[in-house]
Structures are given as C-alpha cells and as structure tokens.
Amino acid sequence: MSREQVVQELYARWLGAATGVAFAAALVAFVLYAWGVLPSFVPLDALPTLWQLPVGEYLARTGAPVGWGWLRLLPYADYVSLGCVALIASVTAVCYLAVLPMLVKLEERVQAALVAAQVIVLLVAASGALAAGH
Numbered sequence: 001m002s003r004e005q006v007v008q009e010l011y012a013r014w015l016g017a018a019t020g021v022a023f024a025a026a027l028v029a030f031v032l033y034a035w036g037v038l039p040s041f042v043p044l045d046a047l048p049t050l051w052q053l054p055v056g057e058y059l060a061r062t063g064a065p066v067g068w069g070w071l072r073l074l075p076y077a078d079y080v081s082l083g084c085v086a087l088i089a090s091v092t093a094v095c096y097l098a099v100l101p102m103l104v105k106l107e108e109r110v111q112a113a114l115v116a117a118q119v120i121v122l123l124v125a126a127s128g129a130l131a132a133g134h
Contacts, residue, residue, distance in 0.1 A: 029080040
C-alpha cells in the first residue's frame with residue numbers, strides 16, 4: 001500500500017466514524033426536540049411564524065443569541081440540535097487533525113502544511129473573528 005493510500009484510508013476511517021457519531025447525535029437531538037423530552041428555547045409551534053421574519057426581528061422576538069452565545073443554551077432541545085449541526089461541521093477538521101501526525105511522520109511536509117493551514121482556516125472561520133458587522 002502506498003503512502004498516499006495509507007493516509008487516505010486513515011482519513012476515510014475517521015470520516016466514517018465521525019460522520020456516524022454526528023449523525024447519531026443529530027438523530028437523538030431530533031427525537032429529544034420533536035417529542036418534547038427537553039424544553040425548547042423557542043417553542044416548536046411558534047417556528048412557522050418566526051421563520052418568516054427578518055433575522056433581526058427574529059432575534060428580537062425570541063431573545064436568541066448571536067455568535068457563540070448559543071452554547072449557553074445547550075440545555076434546550078433546539079440548541080442541542082444546533083450543537084449537532086456544529087458537530088457535523090467539525091467533521092472535516094477532526095479528520096484533518098487525525099491524518100496530520102501521519103503526514104508529519106511520513107515526512108510529507110507540503111501536505112502536512114496544507115492540512116495544518118486548512119485546520120487553521122476552519123478554526124478562524126468558526127471563531128467568527130473575521131465576521132463583518134458584529
């Protein structure tokens with residue numbers, strides 16, 4: 001097996017596992033939300049009316065936070081679901097971080113640098129540090 005295939009196989013294993021975990025978490029979050037097991041920050045029956053609003057008005061009416069403020073609302077079912085979306089979005093970075101040590105070990109410096117740069121870009125984007133208008 002070539003070096004490239006070894007890295008690809010490791011990435012694929014991590015991708016399969018991380019995607020499976022994220023999907024299972026999203027499924028559980030949906031059940032908790034839809035069945036009312038956990039309270040919702042925004043009542044489920046109010047959503048059809050609220051979804052029609054411009055974002056500023058939606059935020060004003062619901063008191064929903066912007067940026068990373070949603071983390072404090074994780075005890076609510078609707079924000080558990082949002083947390084699962086964030087988990088799904090993090091799968092790529094997790095997989096990159098899994099293969100980075102192998103790339104370094106195999107002395108694949110250019111690929112390792114590109115993977116590290118991609119992880120940094122994803123983290124900066126997720127941080128909101130470059131967001132305009134906030």
